[in-house]
Amino acid sequence: MRHDHLTSAKQLSRADIESVLDRAAEIDADPAAFGDRHRDAVLGLCFYEPSTRTKMSFETAIKRLGGDAVDMGTVESSSVTKGESLADTARVVEGYADALVLRHPSEGAAKMVSEFVDVPLLNAGDGAGHHPTQTLLDLYTIRENAGLDDLTIGIMGDLKYGRTVHSLAYALTNFDADQHFVSPESLKLPRSVRYDLHDSGANVREHTDLDAVLSSLDVLYVTRIQRERFPDENEYRAVAGEYGIDLETLESARDDLTVMHPLPRVDEIAPEVDGTDYATYFEQAHNGVPVRMALLDQLLEADR
């Protein structure tokens, strides 16, 4: 990959994406062959928001490459509480590590830090902004299950605040994909994302009703609708119910539909779906390790 930092999925060309996914497939096929690749590498984990899975997945990835991780710990236990700026913290931690992973509640945090540090920086989520490593594992999962070209995908749920959605939608503009966005009116794609999608000539359509598109989909990507986005419990309940799926919903789906979810889920996908061939979300979560190994392998290799 040509970039030292990965802050947004928008940076990724089709060739960049394919090279990471190809490497991930090699790792998947023979993980042991990569166990010694980065014996002395140290990955610095800076998580300003709780995110057990993303953090564990990065930690596992660097360890399976033979390296190790250092963790700044929770915000409460670190010098952040003493008022240290993010820019300062990142410049200190970069001295301990060969690459940094950042999760932060403010949009643009990763881009800012990338202007201060020399080691590769991976954005693991910045507010409602971007989450490009999630996107790479999503793309890997889609490629394994449905293929990335000639793809019809439905993305459903909180499209307004869902950073995984924004990153995925950008990345899919590199491929021959028809994107259908399904959400309540109040949680439609933000203006800036719609602007970029149209700008890239993407084939994008927006719906409020899943039934309008379900039967044409190769992949249905479901995201969580969060309680705090709604003024009251009743309104939330009504919307959450309408944008969840169960076996009955899936009756009109194609047999080879792939159902994905970035997890954690609450009620969006009924547990009865878990045992079906549609359910791909746990496989998707597991793919986080080989995909992050592939990405770290390439970044650390380029940085040597």
Added chain:
Amino acid sequence: MSDHELRVSKIRDGTVIDHIRAGQALNVLAILGIRGASGETVSVGMNVPSDRMASKDIVKVEGRELSQDEVDVLSLIAPEATINIVREYEVVEKQQLESPDRVVGVLSCPNRNCITNADEPVETAFDVLADGVRCEYCETIVRDDLASHIAVE
């Protein structure tokens, strides 16, 4: 500029910003950081009848020429304005405003959750689009009322 207009706007050395959309003169002063305490001689005409526009604002600043940064931001909120640089009572340079590709450190981001609004050592930066500007950090697009986002120092 006609002789008549010249007589009206006579300053010795400085800058005349003419054909400002009516109502924007105070925002132009804000961009130039003029709040009256810095000592420049400034005259402001508001809602002046104009041939080219129904009415316009005009700002004249004695003893001051504009930096490129200032011109860039002016072009965003007063795209129709012209800048006349005056030396020894003569207009020595006349400039139409051109939109810059980006503006740095002048506008503040309306997204309160943007990293540029946190207490971090970072200047705001906006890409200029055909019909607005876009924060380079959080990607928020601002189309309306740019003047209200001018960062006050």
